[in-house]
Amino acid sequence: MTALRRRILELLWASGRPTGAYELIEAVTRRDSRPVGPPTVYRALEFLMLQGLVSRIESLNAYVPCVHPERDHECLFFICSRCRASVEIEDPRIGGLLAEDAAVLGFVATRRTVEVEGMCAQCAEVSCPRRDGEVLAGSKE
């Protein structure tokens, strides 16, 4: 775990929502006052994902810190289309069913992506104002 990798992990935690690689590039560049190129950040993300510290949300092309890095978790995400927040939960039953289905097919699984898009409880209430995760100062919009 190097300084750069720790920084990126910190930024992800601070962001509080799925964060794009180029947002991270910007954030690291700004915070460390030196230019950081895409490969640098992508390599750090790859490392963090291998360690199970970060997951990629495929449907957003974005990255989030994992909630339970210590365990082999399910990577099951609920993603709010409105406030852009994501929640990771564990439900071993899903993995069980997928393993069962895989067995029927003779399929040897190595990775799962389970993502549910929709609206979170807060946003589903009409009264709830939009929350913009502006933690990474230069966020778009």
Place this chain on the structure above:
Amino acid sequence: MTALRRRILELLWASGRPTGAYELIEAVTRRDSRPVGPPTVYRALEFLMLQGLVSRIESLNAYVPCVHPERDHECLFFICSRCRASVEIEDPRIGGLLAEDAAVLGFVATRRTVEVEGMCAQCAEVSCPRRDGEVLAGSKE
């Protein structure tokens, strides 16, 4: 359903595997002997996805025709990293569990992405022949 949209759907069926948007652009351009731009193809794909005729595989940035367009299906994919084939199956139990988890969160789901990467039976056979038909059922690598 216009000529262009039908053409793209045909190409997807003919392809037999998840196909990238730019592959489709090339294919349409070649087959119809006229240049087709990205927006044209992306719009057709968007339409086909809305109709439930095509699904996007997020982890591949690719598109596949749906097996059961008539039903509200699960969009549950098993994707072989080796031969690039994908298999779509239905398992209503997965949707049930996801709905259950969503309910606990107060989350209103609008779209699901469930993708399992690994090796299909044929490819697993080739690179690592198994003995006497026994399969590693639930192995999470």
Place this chain on the structure above:
DNA sequence: GGACGAAATGTTATAGTATTGCGTATCCCT
């Protein structure tokens, strides 16, 4: 300490994926 190798990072360029904006054509309806 100095040489060496492995791992990480820097740098430049480019590949791959997707959308915006605007103009034109087409179809349907009256």
Place this chain on the structure above:
DNA sequence: AGGGATACGCAATACTATAACATTTCGTCC
């Protein structure tokens, strides 16, 4: 024919990711 809605053509650009190669960092062995 007029008018609106929908689809398509086209150019430019935004966004996401990787390739290829140079350089630095750091631990280890002598």
